[in-house]
Amino acid sequence: MRPIVDFLLNDWLNVTSLTERARFADHGAETFAQVLDTCERIAREKYAPFNRLVDTQEPHFDGEKVTLPQATHDAWKAYAESGMLSAAQDYDIGGMQLPYVVEAAANGFFGKASVSIGAGMLTTGNANLLMAHGSPLQQQVFALNEFSGRFSGTMCLSEPQAGSSLSDVATRATPDGAGFEQDPLGARFRLVGNKMWISAGEHELTENIIHLVLAKIPGEDGKLVPGVKGISLFIVPKHMVGTDGALTGERNDVVLAGLNHKCGWRGTTNTLLNFGEGKFKPQGQGGAIGYLVGEPGQGLKYMFHMMNEARIGVGIAATMLGMAGYEASLAYARQRPQGRPIAGAGAQAESGPKVTKDAARPQVPIIEHADVKRMLLAQKSYCEGALALELYCARLVDEAHTGTPEAAAEASLLLEVLTPIAKSWPSEWCLEANSLAIQVHGGYGYTRDFPVEQYWRDNRLNMIHEGTHGIQALDLLGRKVVMQGGAGLKLLAGRMSDTITRAGQVDGLAAMANGLAAAVQQLGAATKSAWATGNPEEALANATPYLQAFGHVVLSWIWLELALVAKASQPVTDEHAARNAGLLAAARYFHVYELPKIGAWLNVVAAREPVCREMQDAWF
Template identity: 75%
Template sequence: MSLRPTLDFLLYEWLAAQTLNERERFADHSRETFDAVLDTCERIAREKYAPFNRTVDTQEPHFDGEKVILPQATHDAHAAFVESGMMAAAQDYDIGGMQLPYTVQAAANAFFGLASVSIGSNMLTSGNANLLMVHGTELQKQVFALNEFSGRWAGTMCLSEPQAGSSLSDVATRAVPDGADFESDPLGPRYRLKGNKMWISAGDHELTENIVHIVLAKIPDAEGRLVPGVKGISLFIVPKKLVDTEGKLTGVRNDVALAGLNHKLGWRGTTNTLLNFGEGKFPVDGQAGAVGYLVGKPGQGLACMFHMMNEARIGVGTAAAMLGLAGYYASLDYAKNRPQGRPVGPSGKDAAKPQVRIIEHADVRRMLLAQKAYCEGAFALELYCAKLVDEQKTGEAASADEARLLLEVLTPIAKSFPSEWCLEANSLAIQIHGGYGYTRDFPVEQYWRDNRLNMIHEGTHGIQAADLLGRKVLMEQGRGLQLLAQRVDDTARRAGDVPALAAHAKALQAAWQQIEAATKQAWATGNPAEALANAVPYMQAFGHTVIAWIWLDVALCALKSDAAQAGSGTLGNVGRIGAMTYFFHYELPKIGAWLQVVERRDPVCAELPEEAF
């Protein structure tokens, strides 16, 4: 089964992405150029990624004492991706970009996630470069970002530390000025960094001639103390190999050493590393300390890094949706071909009759519909968020500001919903395969293993929930939440006028009222500890309501599309209406149980004595 029909429907019929070429930035493009990009990426994914998904899972990266070794297939896939120009697809023409809408770039990158998320689509490199294009100096953009966009260099994000994990306020990596004239270096104020970074994806490899690390560290005060909390965090460019102001390698290795490779449950094709900065293994000018260049102002590092983190969260959500769809397609094919059991008739089962394919069993259909509803709904949300990025960058001032706020509210959902529920889809795909599902004879066990990492990648589930309830729904006096409410209500009102959708429209409005009531009750005492104790159930309910809204909006488009074709419903749209109906009947009612504990500010999890566990 192909992703393309679903992608084309969502991109062109639902989101009308082809109309983006009416904007000056995208005026050179058309539906034809967009399709050409999609065709190219689909072909590369099919030829260079998909056939090697199992290869990169079984041939894990290893360190030979000098360099990290990856399978040749990874090198070939990376080269094909770079040659396609997709690394800089959304960038300006004058720096080698295509000036593609981000919506189209995100859609095209989905093919790589579907084919082999473990090989990847260079999300961190493009995110690293995009951060520098916003917060870097002109020379930092020229030397570092442009070489990343060209594919000559790769990029990482170095946040977590062994002792801190997700608690960035506890970052202990230190950055001290490199000499009295440290501020005069043309690449930016020059510092020496010492510390350890953990869980660094693509932290060391030989795919590119250099790796640009974006590193969070703290600059000590005059007494040599580190400022506690996140306000003292600054951001630095730390290249693996030092370069000059023209982007040429100087031949000097920076003091960044690979301390070890993490052996993961999934995403085994991507190196995941522990890096030591400034341990003295590769001293620069006879001194220990990794050379780093300040990005932005001291103490503003986390604000700069959020630019990359938010982009990565949408990327992780898309990867999770693609893994879910990969499992769905595999289990659908299996269900259509696997004979087992007999149908239940008026008098029970007749053992004398021949076996039927398992897709004829109602419970297997339930599991297939659940996968379709979770994964296609999640993918639609990711594309919706991608279009908000384009609106923020190219829309009129008022519309752009609305897009910014909507993205703030939706980003935790765009990351969390797919990483939880598309993982559940992968579990259902295994279930449909039965015993074969947990063997390596079929790909669904690898999809599950790969997807299990996404609930942790780029901010754990709990962090996303605290961000949503503790910050995003409250920011700017709740204006982002109000804007989302308006869009939900608009969809519900339009659906209410369609007899086939009226009941769903009413259910969506009721669900949103529950969300608003629970939000108020969670903060009724003004005590963050009480409000956030049940942030994850709140986020689960919020996410289900958002996906219900997305599905209802997609269903409106599907019915409109069928009406335009003289009322003859296409099988694709019949499937979309079925998945939407499933979600409203089987999934949306779950929010009541989740929101009950939120509204009561249920204390059992927070207050149970440690010894009682």
């Protein structure tokens, strides 16, 4: 994996150019490489050897506490001590001021080694949200202790009865007193409710767990405001803390109701949490104590800061699981002998061409068979393309934070459009890569003697994680491509057009450039047709095939970009030459095997095909 990471960061994204900016001026190619080396080593030593262990020894709850394997404790300790939790933060709070694109690439090693053990995505995201929207004391007490690894963090959105429908959140937050009385840590409330699917919601890995909880504040009539406008965000620590960050010894009224037993990601606790059930009475009263973040009623807006960050993280996790399966199936295909070369080319018989095999010849490794190469090429094109997409989005984050005002505005706009793709595309197509990895192994792939079945199980969650496929599709077609009069879509199309122009002048890439140009035109026409009547119900009925087509167009563009770099590269070693040839083959594969699929997807979008929305319950 390291060669493709280095190619993407250095040859394509030119990350060392970021060191010309004041924030990253202390860094260079050497420090970036050292970060990657360190994370790769920790992942290899503390994560990868225990991936199967944490899959088979699931978290255990004895009614009082959750027990995890010692390997998980050791991995968390090594990760926290690496400084990666605060990698992108300012020096004065213990950070490294690393570019996010380098941080994202480095964290990828942990996802590939054992996504189930996990790294710090939720903890870092929790702390980053507080740095953006919390008070100075909330940042000092909660965020900084998360960055150090002393505390860990969660995001608590979904509820058993609501799932992704956040407008139906029923968790209630009542002012702890006559009004919004100010505790030094923020306006104090008492929360009562339940939260479901909370990853890392209970464990003993850290001194404290900081829950960020969405809840509604009752109106003057005591009723909850319907919809999302009444949702506020609260810090709810597992253990109560003082203004110095020290634990007070008092337990907050947050109780683990049970662990969810998952298909994959078995090493990470996934929980149902009860807030305010009365088992504990902090400060002598029932209800979990929560501190308001920012202004009341702005909770969902604040939480999107963490959710969008997590969506790129989920995309990277999906990519890395696909990459792990690809590398395992590639190694297997190179050493597994089976079958012999096809002979007799051109021989004819009455029934058709005659195909023969010489049984006396030795068997060949299965990688010599064209259909196995097809499956490996598909995995390579999905996983390396997805990694390029994720790192491109991470590079946009750096541009949005440190670029010129114009460049920052464009980067933010592109991120708005690409975030649904960054989350959804790898979670679908790197899952397909895992399925193909099983297929390459044959019957062995379906057994637990080989790792590829676990990679598939772990990856299946990512189509659900942080907003399902359908939700990402509604967000893309219903909001992102039409916002600001389609400005984001036009900007992205302009970037694609520039790539098409450059590739059209390069020998061997013109056909791909022409194919992408036609695809971009077809995507634009389908977008207009979907909204031709202005009826959201008609437009959005086929949002998922639109998402699939959009993603394939984006990945075709990404692959054309990579092909341009590979073509221009002057390899100095045989390994570099093979790498470039492999990139060009994967680009060609994606353009001739994958890009043509968009026609079927976009046809139903453009026609506003009504069969799905008109289907009735009784007809099933």
